[in-house]
Amino acid sequence: MCLAVPMKLISIEGTAGIAEQGGVSIPVNLMLMETLKIGDYIIVHAGFAIQKMSEEEALETIEIYRECYQAQTSDTNE
């Protein structure tokens, strides 16, 4: 249940934001974070930003997810 994923914040309006990852955009509530700006990488859990990540760390994690996706896809195709 405690799943959370890194996403990039692409819009902010008060405490309502939109975050993007892998081509998917979702609304994200920003009430649980102090200061965020457009372009920040955030960890999203159940529609809320719960932590900020450095761009480098976020991209590393996203790359791992992509590799897992790729590995799963090739497993399915085998």
Add this chain to the structure above:
Amino acid sequence: MKFIGNVIKHKPPTPMNNTFHIKDLISGILERIREKSAGKTISLMEVCGTHTMAISSFGLRGLLPNNIRLISGPGCPVCVTPNSLIDRAVAIAKRDDCIVTTFGDMMRVPGSSMSLSEVRSLGGDVRIVYSTMDAIRSARDNPDKKVIFLGIGFETTAPTVAASILTAHLNGVRNYSVLCAHKVMPPTMEALVINKKIAIDGFICPGHVSTIIGSKPYLFLAEHYYKACVIAGFEPLDVCQSIEMLVNQIIIRKPAVEIQYTRAVKPEGNPSALKVLHTVFEPCDAEWRGIGVIPGSGLKIRDIYSTYDAEKVIPVTIEPLQEQEGCICGEILQGIKLPSECSLFKNLCTPERPIGACMVSSEGTCAAYYKYGV
């Protein structure tokens, strides 16, 4: 939620280029764990359902030397929610003036006589939401109904539920309330270490719970109970590295709290989220399925927000409590027994027809052992 599943543009994943490199790294870690731990039996417990699934799906138990024992603890919030809470939610869902909203994981968990999924099939209005903000939206869209959100989850989820109560309060949404069954991890870990039936040398501490609470709340486990603690991420390399860090602490007999998952966890956690959590909730004793009451292991809604407490504002008559006969979820949740030691496992209790909560939840220990064999 209109954006969910609405793919705006699709970027194909980049080609995999360093999986073997990761494989090499993991082999190296495993070899070092084998060398360092030789001749010593070490028991490590994970207390996060996502770790339970990760360990089983990677086949990590099979890769580690036999002297490293990985035990699954009560890390799945769905699994530890007692029947009494499900029964109350079912009774609320039977009322014509109520809409029960919940995360999808809770739908099939059996209560004394039925699950939320079953009450919905009988006409109850039960809706799955992705976020508490969806539940607030339901309340706004249905002003003539009472909308109840099922507040399940550990410290990762509790701030999002607290935020929904503050949002309802600030925006005058008076028909919204929360049936609160949130739990917190550190007092539960203490209950596990003082239980003589379980031998634990160290904890694979939960990643995203720690994103919120930081590393300090585990310090007493290292300082007072001499348990090694490492806050771990969820990828194969994360878990393997965390196990090596735990083994190092145990071998040199210097238990501490270390953060392996540094990309998501800061020592201080997320102070803003903690502030929201503590504004709305206060600690309470809580009942855990099959385990009983653990002092200080729950969260309840503060009196000042009692108009958002479903237990207080939605009166219902609850059916007599009945536990699932033969189910040993309680002992499995504490790591005392393995799923294979349950007479119902794979026999009468399967993911298609689950009897116990640990088989229902996708993060339950029984579901993990059923799916992956280990």
